Amino acid sequence: MPTTPPRLTLQIRTWNIAHGVDVPPREGGYGHMRRKLLREMAGLMVEGAPDLILLQEVPVWAGPLLREATGMGVTLAPVYGAHVPFLHVPLPLALGSWLGNAMPDVVRTQFEGQANAILYGPELLLVSARTVQVNERRRLRGEPRVAQLARLRHRKQGIEFAVANVHLDHGPNSEQVERAGYVLERFARGAPMVLAGDLNADARSRGLRALVKRGWIEESGDVGIDHVFTRGFEVEWAATRWLPTRRDLSLNGGPPLRLSDHDPVDAVISC
Numbered sequence: 001m002p003t004t005p006p007r008l009t010l011q012i013r014t015w016n017i018a019h020g021v022d023v024p025p026r027e028g029g030y031g032h033m034r035r036k037l038l039r040e041m042a043g044l045m046v047e048g049a050p051d052l053i054l055l056q057e058v059p060v061w062a063g064p065l066l067r068e069a070t071g072m073g074v075t076l077a078p079v080y081g082a083h084v085p086f087l088h089v090p091l092p093l094a095l096g097s098w099l100g101n102a103m104p105d106v107v108r109t110q111f112e113g114q115a116n117a118i119l120y121g122p123e124l125l126l127v128s129a130r131t132v133q134v135n136e137r138r139r140l141r142g143e144p145r146v147a148q149l150a151r152l153r154h155r156k157q158g159i160e161f162a163v164a165n166v167h168l169d170h171g172p173n174s175e176q177v178e179r180a181g182y183v184l185e186r187f188a189r190g191a192p193m194v195l196a197g198d199l200n201a202d203a204r205s206r207g208l209r210a211l212v213k214r215g216w217i218e219e220s221g222d223v224g225i226d227h228v229f230t231r232g233f234e235v236e237w238a239a240t241r242w243l244p245t246r247r248d249l250s251l252n253g254g255p256p257l258r259l260s261d262h263d264p265v266d267a268v269i270s271c
Helices: 038-043 063-070 095-100 104-111 174-188 206-213
Strands: 008-018 052-059 073-080 114-122 126-134 147-152 160-167 193-198 226-231 234-241 265-270
Touching: 008 114, 008 193, 038 052, 038 063, 052 063, 052 160, 052 193, 063 073, 063 114, 073 126, 073 147, 095 104, 114 126, 114 147, 114 160, 147 174, 147 234, 160 174, 174 193, 174 206, 193 265, 226 234, 226 265
Parallel strands: 008 052, 160 193
Antiparallel strands: 008 265, 052 114, 073 114, 126 147, 147 160, 193 226, 234 265
C-alpha cells in the first residue's frame, strides 16, 4: 500500500527588534540601558528552537552577529545603509555601527542603517532571495518599505516554500499590504507561502481584509500589528503574541529591561 508522505511542520516567529534596544521605563521597577542588547536578544529569539525567524528593524551591520549568536542561517535585506539623515550622504558601515552603539536612543535607525532579516534552521536550505520595494520612492522623508523575499527548501522532505518578511508604514497602508501579497504570489510560483512581519495594520484594516478575500489565512484575533499570514499551509497553532513579560531581561541583579517595543508573534503551520 502507498504510504502517506510526512507533513512539513514549521514553527515561525516574527519580531520587530527595534535595533536591539530596550524600552524606556513606562512603569515602576523597569530600567533602561541605552545601548544595544542584540546578543541577549538573539538568545531570546531562538527560545523554543523555531524553524524560521523573521526580524524587522535590524541594524544593517548585524548579520554576522545574528549568525554567530543563533547558529542559524541568515539572509539580510538592507532597507537603507549607514548615512547622514536627510542629506542621504553614505557613511562607512563601521562608522554607522559605532554611532548606533554609542547613542542608540538618539540615532537608532537614522545613522546606522536598517534591514529586515530572515533566519532559518539547519533543516532548511536557502534557494533564492530578493527584495522588492512596496512603497513609493521618496527622497527627503520617510523610508523605503520592502518585501524581503526568500524561497526555502526542506532538506529531507524536498518541499519548497516562499516567504515575505515585511515592515510597512504606519497609518493607511493598504496598497503596501496588497502589493506585498501580490509580489510574494508571483515570486512563489505556486509554492506554499508565508507573509509575515510588522504590517502596522490590525485585523480591521482594509489591506488585511483584502488579503483574507484572496485566500490568505491567519486565524488569530490577538496579534496587534505583527502578523503571520499563510497560503497553501494549514494553521496548526494560530499566530499568538508573547506576553510582554516574556521579553524581560535582568542584568546583574538590576531592574528588568523590556526588550524592544514589540512582542514576538509565534505560529505553527504545516503542509
